[in-house]
Amino acid sequence: MEPAPDTELELLDQWCGGSDRAGDLLLRRCFPLLYRFFINKVGDATDDLVQQTLIACVRHREKILDSGAFRMYLLKIARSRLYDHLRAMRRRAGHVDDDFEQVSVAAAGTSNTSRFGRAQAAVQVRDALRGLPVDLQMVVELHYWEDHSTAEIAELLEVPQGTVKSRLRRAREALEGNLGADSAAVDDMLGRARPEVEAEVPEPSQ
Numbered sequence: 038m039e040p041a042p043d044t045e046l047e048l049l050d051q052w053c054g055g056s057d058r059a060g061d062l063l064l065r066r067c068f069p070l071l072y073r074f075f076i077n078k079v080g081d082a083t084d085d086l087v088q089q090t091l092i093a094c095v096r097h098r099e100k101i102l103d104s105g106a107f108r109m110y111l112l113k114i115a116r117s118r119l120y121d122h123l124r125a126m127r128r129r130a131g132h133v134d135d136d137f138e139q140v141s142v143a144a145a146g147t148s149n150t151s152r153f154g155r156a157q158a159a160v161q162v163r164d165a166l167r168g169l170p171v172d173l174q175m176v177v178e179l180h181y182w183e184d185h186s187t188a189e190i191a192e193l194l195e196v197p198q199g200t201v202k203s204r205l206r207r208a209r210e211a212l213e214g215n216l217g218a219d220s221a222a223v224d225d226m227l228g229r230a231r232p233e234v235e236a237e238v239p240e241p242s243q
């Protein structure tokens with residue numbers, strides 16, 4: 038019988054101990070999740086933010102190992118890197134407000150990406166998502182693209198579950214209006230718009 042594969046927590050510990058093989062395996066496991074998290078929010082800055090997120094995992098290794106929940110902690114770090122990136126863009130544009138329950142990635146000045154497939158229906162949905170406030174876009178994508186429950190998203194975002202449910206409802210209402218579709222149709226469109234990971238996995242670094 039083949040031995041069980043190393044867990045992500047074990048790979049992180051081995052990578053921090055100097056194993057390049059563990060770093061490569063960890064990146065390959067995590068890249069699809071991080072790619073989907075960033076790609077429709079920051080476009081061509083995705084690879085850089087994926088690397089920043091993984092480097093932060095190394096710095097916060099002890100906290101992650103103690104948490105026992107690697108992917109949840111990974112997404113918390115990714116959210117922090119996203120906010121930092123958007124704040125920096127808005128500062129360069131002369132804005133000082135950082136209310137991401139009101140500001141969208143489109144308003145923050147991030148560009149879309151040519152790395153997506155160009156199926157018109159999917160492009161339309163992704164553009165509509167980019168027009169939502171960042172915190173609403175995040176909730177929708179985590180729910181529909183990563184199958185997270187509202188309770189899991191609440192833990193990740195460190196907000197009450199009722200807040201997540203409210204954001205999800207507001208986002209769906211906005212998407213229904215922007216896409217001219219009913220609730221069932223929006224559900225189907227969101228599922229079909231889930232990005233496929235076609236990008237080359239970058240080399241891990243510490």
